[in-house]
Amino acid sequence: MTTDFLSHLNPSQRQAVEHFCGPLLVIAGAGSGKTRALTYRIANLVLEHHVDPENILAVTFTNKAAKEMKERIERLFAEREAARSHDKPLEALPGHVQTKLRSQVYKTITKDLWIGTFHALCCRILRFDIEKFQDERGRKWTRAFSIFDESDAQSLVKDIIINQLNLDEKKFDPRSVRYAISNAKNKGLSPQEYEKEQPNFRGRVISNVYSVYQDKLAENNAIDFDDLILIPVQLFRQNEQIRAYWHKRFRHILVDEYQDTNRTQYDLIQLLVTNGESASKFEDWNYRSVFVVGDADQSIYSFRMADFTILMGFQHDFGDGLPDDDTRTMVKLQENYRSTENILQLANELIENNTERIDKILKPTRGRGESTFCYRAQDEIDEAEFVIQQMRRLEQMNADLHWGKFAILYRTNAQSRAFEDILVRWGVPYKIVGGLRFYDRKEIKDVLAYLRAIVNPADTLSLLRVINTPRRGVGKSTIESLQKASIELGIPLWEIISDETSVKTLAGRSAKGVSAFAAIIEKHREMLDSVSASEIVQGVLEESGYVRDLKAQGTDEAEDRFQNVQELYNAVLQYEEENEDDKSLVGFLANASLASDLDDTPEEATNVSLMTLHSSKGLEFPIVFLVGLEQGLFPSYRSLDDPAAIEEERRLCYVGITRAQERLFISHARERRLYGNREPASPSLFLAEMPRELMDTNTATSLPSKWTKSLAKGGSQTRTAAPVGAEPSDDLDWSVGDRVMHAQFGVGEITNVFGSGAKATLAIRFDGLPGMKRKILPISDRALQSID
DNA sequence: CACAACACGTTTTTT
């Protein structure tokens, strides 16, 4: 039986899955079946090595990935169980038997596996142990802690800068200060340590804001997303018993998307694995493993402190550090099951231009496929028109294609506009993936604030958010006098609000409203231990008057909000169904704070997907349009002067290309509307790095006949390309195809011209440089001369 | 205390 299920794997996958104890780094290329490796490995640990599911910890970065992993493991076990007890494949069994098998698998195996995001897992640990923690300044929290989201954190920092420390908002922009604090936390630095690292005025001030920020969090019995990881790390460092408990518990640790870990997350994993010993000295690998899966080439989140050098350092930290061919602690999954050979070759060649990476190529397992088509558009409207014509043409030509199989990927959200307009015009159904999140909506945050205030009396921020929502006649001045009393007496705001006499003396005419509000919170707080989450939510929605108020407004917008509140109630019900053992409001709130979004509705699977390249990671589509490949847009202008940033943009491009299964279209425009005005645009550096022979284009550098032929069927909407002579060559000394001589690099040919005028840059392929490598040089480079 | 005019910034985003 066991051998049978391992036969679904290729040799390297099998090597990864069968690895039992010790460290292992799995370099998993795009589309190489890494989720398969992860899930089969967990199954193998349980079935073959009889590991207790309780001893397995699997960490992911998104809830979606965690959910998918859980489902696939459950199915794996259910399939095996079906074959064993019924001698049939799972799908061949009647529905109720399948359900029974699944619930049996859940009860005996998957329920005890810890599979989740770093944040969800740490949240679980903290619900056990946070009361045993005290930070370096003696701050403490209780298990009823609130989790402040990014906007809560933002407004807290802003309040500190303006009201507490009276700093100049211009000099200390709350957003960048908040970013600095978050970065400090992600590196595991306390305010004091941060100050040591930034020994200047700005560093001192930020350290101060950071310290007051932590005071405020503690006052509110709240922590932010960064603390969710950082506090367990600090707790494990200061408390040997707690550390030893979790170290003993999680004997087999798996980490997905390891290239996305930051320093603190790495520290957490290391503490759990080695029980605090240094990683390279740790030797007690009996019945213990750490198994990390990642791909440095898909690291696209350094702007939020992800550090792919952690992945590159795994061999040194935990592994044997031997060369790739001899090592027993690294496996590369390079067979790609997703894309055609043409697409893979393009991706491989592009990423070769990066210097910081682990050598790896994606090996094709499918046919050669069709060439990638690169379209040069006049502007963003023309680009959108090209995309829709191609989609319409392909959809008509192929019976098995429907709109759900197309994706349009762009660098910035603003680019979606032109595509949305045209999709609406042609009546093509589409969905925007990502974008505004459900739990970020005002009405949802309002309701959650009620719930948080009920669970956590110290959560003053939430209390203030809804004390006058809906209107209860509690105005700014009333709130101010209540807050002032709270500060002067040194007691939480809730103590004031819930005390009738205090309210009467402080709130004057508003006293009635304040007391009514306090009564609602109090009443539901008393119900916490005896009543399920949904009942409390229902009670709050009715008695707070929130729903009544929305309905009274009678606008379309209010109706929308009401629908969303209804959705939230549904989410509570769904939570209760999925968490039979913990139907509490506390459980739901943790879940809601850490959830990015509600699940897609299934009908949307038939829509064209529009999303940023970042959102596309982990997804795949038969047909992909990679749009806006223009210098300054993609790569972004913020990365142009930083080689490391350019490499990250290149990885982003690599991610985009490797989303495509069958066909890839790339496009760029000659001019584009940006912040209201038209701006000229030049082709992206990445286009110059893509091999010509793998692409068809509508530009004169390749055969135009090919292009006209392939578009002819699509109708007359597409414009003809301007002849190449119309390049802005009149104000340039150089144009594509010119032979040049460079003092340092020798003879070469110009392959691309970026920008125009004095600040233009040239891409030159020098004959003397190995591997068709190009150099990007400023047009002002004196060492460059023309040769004919 | 509410609404309207105005200034501002604008890569990517999960938890």
Add this chain to the structure above:
DNA sequence: ACGTGTTGTG
């Protein structure tokens, strides 16, 4: 261009 957040007025 456009949405957000802050200021000013009735």
